[in-house]
Amino acid sequence: MRIATFRHGSATAAGVVRDDVVQPFADGLTARQVVERGTAESLALLPGVPLAEVRLLAPLRPASIRDFVAFEEHVAGVRRSIDGRGGVPDAWYDAPTFYFTNPHTLSGPDASVAFPASSVARDFELEVAAIVGPDQKIFGYTIFNDWSARDLQSREMQVNLGPAKGKDFASSLGPWIVTADELEIYKDADGFLELECTASVNGAEVGRDLLSHMGWTFETMIAYAARDSRVVAGDVLGSGTVGHGGCLAELWGRSGKQEPPPLRDNDVVTLTVQGIGSLTNRVTSAPPAAPVPPVRRRANTER
Template sequence: MRIASLRQGAAVISEAGAHLLPMPVGDLVTLGLDRALEVGATALASEPVPYAEEDLLLPYRPASVRDFVTFESHVEGVRRSVDNASGVPAAWYDAPTFYFTNPHALYGPGAPIPRPASSRALDFELEVGVVLGAGGTSLTEREAGAAIFGYTIVNDWSARDLQSREMQVGLGPAKGKDFATSLGPWIVTADELPSLDLDCRVSVNGSLVGQDRLSHMNWTFAQMIAYASRDSVVVAGDLLASGTTGGGGCLAELWGRSGQQTPPPLEPGDVVTMEVEGIGSLTASVAVG
């Protein structure tokens, strides 16, 4: 099922239209996948209401957002442009590393993204996020896999000039990342995606910039969830992002490989569109003014 938040209300999306749900998407997620599918099936039996792309809102508000870095080619390219380093750190191969990003600066489909006032190196990051429908502590990989509710597209907007400066302190990204993350266009439930060998691509102003396959992740989502829960806790509603795909999943990777900012950083008015096979398309523009 495709579960969305619309101006008309939470809904299951079908070819016929939007079938309204009796509760917000966040509440549906916390029911767990099996129960949510039952509720969704009842909604699908109801008369659909029309909707337009402009009606799509932020799918839901996650309890927390962890962003991983699981594509080796992305790490190698971005280190050159952001950290002025080469190669992939040996520690990267030890575990699926992540950082926490700002759950209060989330944007839905089509929402304009403000560029940080002091940044002139705005970038996108093409990612897929996994939504948890259950939680726990020190989960096994099997338990972690069973906790998956569904998937959505994630754009981890990045101010590379700010990030490059603050990474010198050694605590990871902060102001270079916490100003905006886009999610959407909806959540596709896990039963709809038995295989995650999905084509992922991103374009700017209609021109293809990057393309990769989600199966090129170095770790599975189950491994990521299990690692996040180790000696800690994950809960239903948490969002864990794959990290940026390779093959030009962000501009900084391309900058690192070429040694120059080509293609150029994003400017006000630029439109970024991300497409992931089996999930959908997420578009946002850089705000003007």
């Protein structure tokens, strides 16, 4: 089953997508409320509306967004682009590491994504996200683009904290949530989803990988996220960026130059995942930000 959030005329609703029609939930439930219930099977639906007549939005407003880094090739390539050393740190193998990103700057399919005006190393990240349902079970999956301002990110992470402003300006989810049962047929013997993932910029493919190249399953990532903490229905867990060109920075690290070039205004990025669909967004620039006031230095601070 595919569950979407959409705008039709002046109204916003959630519903079930079948073929080229979306049927709204009769009782006005949001996608988040359906996820919290754990199923949409018995819910009454209104007459369908053609998909061509609606605007798809981010499929849900999550409780939180944790983004993992579960692909070795991505780690090695991006590290090389940042510090020239590359390789995978030993700590990566200890557990599925993640960071929290901003759920309030989330966009959906065909939306424009505004990068910080000062950023010139603009990048996409091709990921799949698991949507957590009740009892820490996986409700479904969607495509996740973890947009990255690499120049801002590399500078701020020299403080050994973050990423922050290199990431929190935008993320994209879509086109809908595919319930977990629909993708069970793609699971291998170890529980990994063998889904082909591709990324293109302006119609030219730049990356392709299998989701099953992850180091950990989504179930393991949920369990780790919940360790000594709390995971609730409606949380979103990103897989981390796939390898083999799941982002431009990995390719830059491997080639030693920014080729393909960083994203520019009006570039169109399309991420496609087998069994889920495609997510397309156009790159733009936010208005220039005011400069940060100068820091107050302490004379006795060691440098």
